[in-house]
Amino acid sequence: MSLLEINDLRIEYVSARGPFKAVDGVSFTIERGEIFGLAGESGCGKSTTAYGIGRLLRGPARIAGGSIRFDGTELTELSDAQFDAYRWARISIVLQSAMNNLNPVMKIKEQLIDAILAHRKATLRSDALRQAGELMELVDLPKDRLERFPHELSGGMRQRVVIAMALALRPELIIMDEPTTALDVITQKGIIDKIIELKRAFGFSVLFITHDLPLMLEICDRIGVMYAGRIAEIATRERMLAGARHPYTQGLLRSFPSLTGPRVRLEGIPGSTPDLIAPPQGCRFRERCPHALPQCGNEAPFVLEDRDGRVSCHLYAKEEAFDEAAVASP
Numbered sequence: 001m002s003l004l005e006i007n008d009l010r011i012e013y014v015s016a017r018g019p020f021k022a023v024d025g026v027s028f029t030i031e032r033g034e035i036f037g038l039a040g041e042s043g044c045g046k047s048t049t050a051y052g053i054g055r056l057l058r059g060p061a062r063i064a065g066g067s068i069r070f071d072g073t074e075l076t077e078l079s080d081a082q083f084d085a086y087r088w089a090r091i092s093i094v095l096q097s098a099m100n101n102l103n104p105v106m107k108i109k110e111q112l113i114d115a116i117l118a119h120r121k122a123t124l125r126s127d128a129l130r131q132a133g134e135l136m137e138l139v140d141l142p143k144d145r146l147e148r149f150p151h152e153l154s155g156g157m158r159q160r161v162v163i164a165m166a167l168a169l170r171p172e173l174i175i176m177d178e179p180t181t182a183l184d185v186i187t188q189k190g191i192i193d194k195i196i197e198l199k200r201a202f203g204f205s206v207l208f209i210t211h212d213l214p215l216m217l218e219i220c221d222r223i224g225v226m227y228a229g230r231i232a233e234i235a236t237r238e239r240m241l242a243g244a245r246h247p248y249t250q251g252l253l254r255s256f257p258s259l260t261g262p263r264v265r266l267e268g269i270p271g272s273t274p275d276l277i278a279p280p281q282g283c284r285f286r287e288r289c290p291h292a293l294p295q296c297g298n299e300a301p302f303v304l305e306d307r308d309g310r311v312s313c314h315l316y317a318k319e320e321a322f323d324e325a326a327v328a329s330p
């Protein structure tokens with residue numbers, strides 16, 4: 001059994017123009033100890049998927065259907081009080097800006113102690129303080145920073161504190177939504193290295209969201225690529241590095257500098273994402289797809305599933321119709 005099994009998840013927001021599904025039939029699994037990435041252009045539904053799992057949806061939002069099974073338990077059926085037993089203890093979340101995770105008027109020490117005591121009420125405060133010190137050591141922060149307020153720390157240090165908080169109760173899954181985007185490149189590297197080191201030490205799984213596809217290719221075991229509320233492709237890291245299969249993933253990869261190959265002009269993907277209030281029939285990427293076929297306009301994409309992953313695209317209904325030369329390598 002996978003640690004997390006998302007099946008046909010649908011999440012609806014209400015906008016001034018009416019309701020729309022920001023997540024519309026998303027399915028994927030995360031295995032124990034796996035780093036699973038969610039990629040895709042802005043607005044494709046990555047954060048909404050993550051917030052749906054972590055019960056952090058904001059605004060007029062609701063889970064309109066589908067299933068979120070965590071270690072065999074259907075999370076969508078839990079009351080808020082029942083879900084509280086999972087939050088931080090089994091599933092924790094690290095958001096983009098540490099200031100969204102930290103209370104600006106509380107010392108770091110109090111916030112870490114609160115995180116520990118919230119679920120382990122029997123723990124003595126002195127024990128919690130010792131654990132807070134150990135958590136600081138885990139993320140390479142000097143213990144004297146426990147006495148500081150968040151604004152007295154650098155952005156990188158704050159994000160390390162948030163990672164320490166996320167780890168406090170040794171959760172099995174940590175959702176990280178753009179955890180290093182707000183930081184400079186050197187600080188980003190230090191934090192990513194730390195996340196990998198801690199993952200190796202503790203064996204938790206990560207749902208990792210970022211715009212940075214090259215970074216994702218460096219650290220994720222598998223990557224799900226979202227487009228307009230749906231998953232276009234799920235691929236192992238090896239598959240992605242050897243050549244993505246969905247034309248959208250190929251376009252995304254061409255929009256980033258190559259990790260290893262020669263310098264080439266970055267192409268980007270012409271066109272823009274569809275209006276989710278009235279999404280197109282058939283394949284949602286069709287309008288921008290250089291390989292679109294007549295059936296892409298009205299038939300739901302063919303789904304090919306194999307050991308490399310899953311790709312939703314009519315090109316794979318007849319594999320010989322696919323032009324291998326179109327495969328993009330990062």
Ligand SMILES: Nc1ncnc2c1ncn2[C@@H]1O[C@H](COP(=O)(O)OP(=O)(O)OP(=O)(O)O)[C@@H](O)[C@H]1O
Pocket residue numbers: 013014015022040041042043044045046047048049058059060061211276
């Ligand atoms: N609280 C909200 N109320 C209404 N619409 C929302 C809300 N949050 C997000 N949306 C819309 O839902 C869609 C998906 O947004 P989401 O933030 O999940 O995408 P994303 O892929 O995470 O984008 P980004 O990479 O920019 O964070 C977008 O059209 C967005 O405008």
